[in-house]
Amino acid sequence: MFIIQNSKYLDILSKLGIEGAHPGGINLTKEIFKRENINRKSYILDVGCGTGQTAAYLAYKYGAKVTGIDINPTMVAKARRRMKKNHLPIKIIQGSAEKIPLPDNLFDFIISESVLSFVNKPKALKEIFRLLKIGGRFIAIEHTINERLKKEEENEIKQFYGFDSLTMKKDWVALMKLAGFEHIRIQKNTSIDSMLNIHYFNDIEPEFYDIMRKHFNILSKYEGKLSYRIYSCTK
Numbered sequence: 001m002f003i004i005q006n007s008k009y010l011d012i013l014s015k016l017g018i019e020g021a022h023p024g025g026i027n028l029t030k031e032i033f034k035r036e037n038i039n040r041k042s043y044i045l046d047v048g049c050g051t052g053q054t055a056a057y058l059a060y061k062y063g064a065k066v067t068g069i070d071i072n073p074t075m076v077a078k079a080r081r082r083m084k085k086n087h088l089p090i091k092i093i094q095g096s097a098e099k100i101p102l103p104d105n106l107f108d109f110i111i112s113e114s115v116l117s118f119v120n121k122p123k124a125l126k127e128i129f130r131l132l133k134i135g136g137r138f139i140a141i142e143h144t145i146n147e148r149l150k151k152e153e154e155n156e157i158k159q160f161y162g163f164d165s166l167t168m169k170k171d172w173v174a175l176m177k178l179a180g181f182e183h184i185r186i187q188k189n190t191s192i193d194s195m196l197n198i199h200y201f202n203d204i205e206p207e208f209y210d211i212m213r214k215h216f217n218i219l220s221k222y223e224g225k226l227s228y229r230i231y232s233c234t235k
């Protein structure tokens with residue numbers, strides 16, 4: 001049995017026709033992977049793959065052998081549908097980032113795009129480290145707070161998104177080091193915006209609009225305080 005965190009925000013993301021749901025969008029993903037050495041022999045895991053946009057891109061563009069895992073059954077169904085429709089041989093697993101049912105040292109790259117904020121970070125990072133080959137790389141696009149927030153501010157953000165905790169740059173680095181990662185690099189990206197790619201709005205209940213409105217309100221209220229970074233590191 002999977003424990004799905006209490007997040008109305010993630011619930012709506014899974015129900016809406018959202019292509020991808022991480023800061024920077026697919027354009028940032030494309031930029032990041034241009035700099036990596038990926039080819040047909042690369043084994044890649046997308047942790048918290050959502051509807052599978054990144055996984056599909058990596059398989060299509062580089063011919064890489066990609067696996068996706070996500071805890072949410074609606075996301076998993078959409079990702080599987082996408083792979084079938086595009087004839088992509090990508091395995092999508094329904095499971096938790098905190099306990100991934102795959103053997104050690106399997107992947108050359110693991111990516112998480114706006115996922116670790118929602119989970120138990122030490123557990124998920126331990127799993128990611130275990131699954132990487134020696135010399136393999138982990139790349140994460142993750143929410144990062146630029147300063148410590150007041151308790152009520154923190155609670156507002158955590159409760160709305162269902163984040164496990166709010167994390168500063170130095171906290172992410174400490175967590176990655178604790179899991180065993182080396183050569184940790186951090187990049188701030190401001191050139192690519194953080195819009196979601198919302199595709200269609202069929203049969204959407206009014207509550208969903210309220211949630212999206214709240215999402216954009218939080219983004220503007222905490223502008224400069226809540227942003228994201230690109231973390232990359234090596235096993």
Ligand SMILES: C[S@@+](CC[C@H](N)C(=O)[O-])C[C@H]1O[C@@H](n2cnc3c(N)ncnc32)[C@H](O)[C@@H]1O
Nearest residue numbers: 020021022048049050070071072096097113114
């Ligand atoms: C903001 S969405 C990002 C989805 C995708 N990475 C993307 O960029 O489009 C967060 C995703 O993390 C997944 N997720 C949340 N907790 C998880 C967990 N414990 N294990 C695996 N996936 C999880 C959610 O179901 C959701 O698909």
